[in-house]
Amino acid sequence: MPADADEHAFDDGPVFDDDFVRSAAFTEPSARERAHVPGRRERWRARREERRSAPFGGGLGREWGGRRPRWALFRGSRHAGYRDPSHRKAVVQVISGVMVLLLISTALWWWNRPGDAGGAAGGAALLPLPAPSPGGGPADPFAGSPAADYADGEAGLQMPDPKAVNGLSEADMALAYVQVRKLLVAANLDPTVVFERRPDAFARLLEPRQRREFERSLDRKGPKNSRAWVTSFAAGSAERAADVVKVRGTVTARKQRDQGADGAKVTTDHLFVYAVRRPGSPSTTMRVIVRRATEVFVHREGGRVRLRIVRTDSSTAPMACDFGDAFVHPTFPGTPGAAPPGKPVDPYDLSAPIQAAQPCQQVTHV
Known part of the structure; x- marks a missing residue:
C-alpha cells in the first residue's frame, strides 16, 4: 500500500481527541435532579429543542406527513413517568363545579318541596x-x-x-x-x-x-x-x-x-x-x-x-282542623299549628270523592 494511502486512510473517520472526550463525558444527575419534575415552561423548551434537533425539523409529526399518529394524540406524558399537574387541576375544577351545581339544585328542591x-x-x-x-x-x-x-x-x-x-x-x-x-x-x-x-x-x-x-x-x-x-x-x-x-x-x-x-x-x-x-x-x-x-x-x-x-x-x-264548629278557619302563611295527618292531596282534583271521615287534610298547594 502506498505511503500516501496509509497517511489518508482514516481522514473520514472520527478523531478521538480531547475535545471529543470532553463532549462525550456523561455526568450522572444528582438525587435532587432525579426527583425534580419539569415544569410547563421547561417541558415546552425541551420539546422546542427536540423539534429543532430532529432530522426533518418537525419530530414525529413530520415523519407522518404533517399529521400525528392517532395513538400519539392520547399518550400524553404517561410514558415519562408522571401525570401533568395541569390535568389534575382541571379534573379537580370540574368535580368542584359539579358538586356546587348539585348543592344548589338540592337547596332549591328543599325550598320548593310540596307541603312546606x-x-x-x-x-x-x-x-x-x-x-x-x-x-x-x-x-x-x-x-x-x-x-x-x-x-x-x-x-x-x-x-x-x-x-x-x-x-x-x-x-x-x-x-x-x-x-x-x-x-x-x-x-x-x-x-x-x-x-x-x-x-x-x-x-x-x-x-x-x-x-x-x-x-x-x-x-x-x-x-x-x-x-x-x-x-x-x-x-x-x-x-x-x-x-x-x-x-x-x-x-x-x-x-x-x-x-x-x-x-x-x-x-x-x-x-x-x-x-x-x-x-x-x-x-x-x-x-x-x-x-x-x-x-x-x-x-x-x-x-x-x-x-x-x-x-x-x-x-x-288551607284550614285549621281543631275547631269543629263548621265555620271556615283559614290558615295563613306563618300560622302556627301542626299539619293534618295523611298523604297530601291536590285540592283542585275533582276525580276522587270527598273523604267525609277526613274533612281536613294536607294539600300539595292552594
Missing part, C-alpha cells in the same frame, strides 16, 4: 301570587293557579240539559235545575252568607219542613250542626280580597227512589275558590279552596216539583 313552601300551615304550599298592586294586595289573586281558568261566580254553575226521568218531565227537571242553582249560589256565593254568616237567603229556598230543621240545628254543637250546609268564614278570620269567586264543577242526574217516592237525584260537585286576607292586611292575600258535593232529591208532590237536600259534604284548604 312559604311556611303555610296545614301542609299547604301557596302557588305564587302576582306582584302586589299599589294598595298592597295582588291585582289578580287567582293568577298562577288552576283557578285562573275557572268561570266567575254563577257562570261556573252550569246545569245539564233537562231530560225527563223517572216520572219527572223535561219541564220538571228544568225547574229543578233552576232551584238547585239558586241553592248553590246562596250557600257558597252570597257574601251575606259567606262573610257575614247570615244564611237567611239560603233558608228561604228550602222546603218548609227542611227549613225548620236547618234553623233549629244552626250552630248547634256536634255533628248535626246545619252550619255545615253552607260556606261561612269564622268571624274575624278573613275578609274578601276580590269581588269574584272562581267556580268549577259538574252536575249530574239519575233516577232515584227515596222514602217511597220516585224521582231523580241531582248530584253537584264544585270547587269554590275564594281570595281572602287577614282583616285589614292586604299583603296576606291568599286563596281558599272549598269543595262542596251536594245531593238533592227531586220529586213531584201535591202537584208541584219539590226538592230536598239529602246530603252535603265539603272540604277546605
Whole structure:
C-alpha cells in the first residue's frame, strides 16, 4: 500500500481527541435532579429543542406527513413517568363545579318541596301570587293557579240539559235545575252568607219542613250542626280580597227512589275558590279552596216539583282542623299549628270523592 494511502486512510473517520472526550463525558444527575419534575415552561423548551434537533425539523409529526399518529394524540406524558399537574387541576375544577351545581339544585328542591313552601300551615304550599298592586294586595289573586281558568261566580254553575226521568218531565227537571242553582249560589256565593254568616237567603229556598230543621240545628254543637250546609268564614278570620269567586264543577242526574217516592237525584260537585286576607292586611292575600258535593232529591208532590237536600259534604284548604264548629278557619302563611295527618292531596282534583271521615287534610298547594 502506498505511503500516501496509509497517511489518508482514516481522514473520514472520527478523531478521538480531547475535545471529543470532553463532549462525550456523561455526568450522572444528582438525587435532587432525579426527583425534580419539569415544569410547563421547561417541558415546552425541551420539546422546542427536540423539534429543532430532529432530522426533518418537525419530530414525529413530520415523519407522518404533517399529521400525528392517532395513538400519539392520547399518550400524553404517561410514558415519562408522571401525570401533568395541569390535568389534575382541571379534573379537580370540574368535580368542584359539579358538586356546587348539585348543592344548589338540592337547596332549591328543599325550598320548593310540596307541603312546606312559604311556611303555610296545614301542609299547604301557596302557588305564587302576582306582584302586589299599589294598595298592597295582588291585582289578580287567582293568577298562577288552576283557578285562573275557572268561570266567575254563577257562570261556573252550569246545569245539564233537562231530560225527563223517572216520572219527572223535561219541564220538571228544568225547574229543578233552576232551584238547585239558586241553592248553590246562596250557600257558597252570597257574601251575606259567606262573610257575614247570615244564611237567611239560603233558608228561604228550602222546603218548609227542611227549613225548620236547618234553623233549629244552626250552630248547634256536634255533628248535626246545619252550619255545615253552607260556606261561612269564622268571624274575624278573613275578609274578601276580590269581588269574584272562581267556580268549577259538574252536575249530574239519575233516577232515584227515596222514602217511597220516585224521582231523580241531582248530584253537584264544585270547587269554590275564594281570595281572602287577614282583616285589614292586604299583603296576606291568599286563596281558599272549598269543595262542596251536594245531593238533592227531586220529586213531584201535591202537584208541584219539590226538592230536598239529602246530603252535603265539603272540604277546605288551607284550614285549621281543631275547631269543629263548621265555620271556615283559614290558615295563613306563618300560622302556627301542626299539619293534618295523611298523604297530601291536590285540592283542585275533582276525580276522587270527598273523604267525609277526613274533612281536613294536607294539600300539595292552594
